[in-house]
Amino acid sequence: MYRITREISFCYGHRLLNYEGKCRYLHGHNGKAVITLESHQLDERGMVLDFSELKRVVSTWIDSKLDHKMLLHRDDPVLPLLLAHGEPVFVMDANPTAESIARLIFDFAVEHGFPVVEVSLWETETCYATYRAE
Numbered sequence: 001m002y003r004i005t006r007e008i009s010f011c012y013g014h015r016l017l018n019y020e021g022k023c024r025y026l027h028g029h030n031g032k033a034v035i036t037l038e039s040h041q042l043d044e045r046g047m048v049l050d051f052s053e054l055k056r057v058v059s060t061w062i063d064s065k066l067d068h069k070m071l072l073h074r075d076d077p078v079l080p081l082l083l084a085h086g087e088p089v090f091v092m093d094a095n096p097t098a099e100s101i102a103r104l105i106f107d108f109a110v111e112h113g114f115p116v117v118e119v120s121l122w123e124t125e126t127c128y129a130t131y132r133a134e
């Protein structure tokens with residue numbers, strides 16, 4: 001089995017609903033997504049996938065949709081206020097935890113045909129969450 005990994009750094013804001021810790025308030029993180037692909041076979045170039053393909057598709061999407069955006073649950077009461085003031089937000093169906101953001105990026109990569117097996121989302125230098133294929 002071959003395995004390749006690419007890291008994509010981005011900044012995001014969020015806050016968590018139904019949570020008592022510091023992340024209950026609006027704040028930001030310097031996050032890093034670590035995306036891992038696997039394949040039993042290599043292509044004619046001897047690659048699982050050209051790293052630049054991940055950059056072209058997944059990095060571009062993260063840059064445009066998540067980077068420097070406020071990631072909020074759609075039920076967050078602050079959402080209408082931020083939208084009314086033209087603040088850039090990304091609305092999520094789930095609480096915007098590191099787990100949910102890892103799943104979001106995983107699902108995007110799967111939908112775009114990447115043989116992704118795992119996405120980790122580093123929220124700080126010491127904490128990360130991983131979502132992987134069953």
Ligand SMILES: [Zn+2]
Binds near residue numbers: 014023027028029
């Ligand atoms: Zn946080």
